[in-house]
Amino acid sequence: MALGEFSAVMAVGLVGQYYSGRIHHWVTFHADLLPRWIDRRQANGYPAALSYWTAIYKGRPLSQRVDLPLRRVRCDGGSSGYLATMGVALNELHADRVVLAGIPLTRQAGHCDEAGDWRDAEKYRREWQDSADEMRPYVRSMSGWTRELLGEPTSEWLAGGDA
Numbered sequence: 001m002a003l004g005e006f007s008a009v010m011a012v013g014l015v016g017q018y019y020s021g022r023i024h025h026w027v028t029f030h031a032d033l034l035p036r037w038i039d040r041r042q043a044n045g046y047p048a049a050l051s052y053w054t055a056i057y058k059g060r061p062l063s064q065r066v067d068l069p070l071r072r073v074r075c076d077g078g079s080s081g082y083l084a085t086m087g088v089a090l091n092e093l094h095a096d097r098v099v100l101a102g103i104p105l106t107r108q109a110g111h112c113d114e115a116g117d118w119r120d121a122e123k124y125r126r127e128w129q130d131s132a133d134e135m136r137p138y139v140r141s142m143s144g145w146t147r148e149l150l151g152e153p154t155s156e157w158l159a160g161g162d163a
Contacts, residue, residue, distance in 0.1 A: 003154075004155055009022060011026045011049065016037055016049060017037040017044065023047075023050065027083055031070055034066060034068055051071060054072055081100065082127050097138060104141070
């Protein structure tokens with residue numbers, strides 16, 4: 001957050017229950033878990049998210065039984081982080097600068113809801129690689145494999161520069 005001003009904050013998956021600030025968009029492939037995460041966020045005394053997003057995966061809406069005002073976007077893989085980045089931030093919200101934090105997509109960095117190695121990390125990389133050229137002008141990452149793929153954000157880039 002020290003890099004600059006941000007017009008919106010997006011939480012991905014269960015991380016939203018821990019982030020104390022305003023969440024403009026909460027995104028996950030696993031919307032059936034959102035009610036539990038929302039309850040935990042509320043119990044922590046944090047403000048409610050302004051919108052909730054999930055996927056239409058391979059032509060089928062996910063989590064149809066969740067009683068939330070879910071917005072749905074087409075996304076056929078790549079992890080909830082990919083859904084948030086490509087599906088929501090770039091394709092739906094037309095963001096011109098996206099900074100990823102906590103989406104390293106590395107096995108050794110683990111996963112926020114799994115102890116130890118995240119064995120599935122590598123299987124989600126294909127969609128990121130296939131979309132990398134489309135993402136690079138608009139997306140940077142703070143850590144891991146996604147930082148290697150997309151580059152690290154700088155204050156200059158965030159302000160609209162090319163660096």
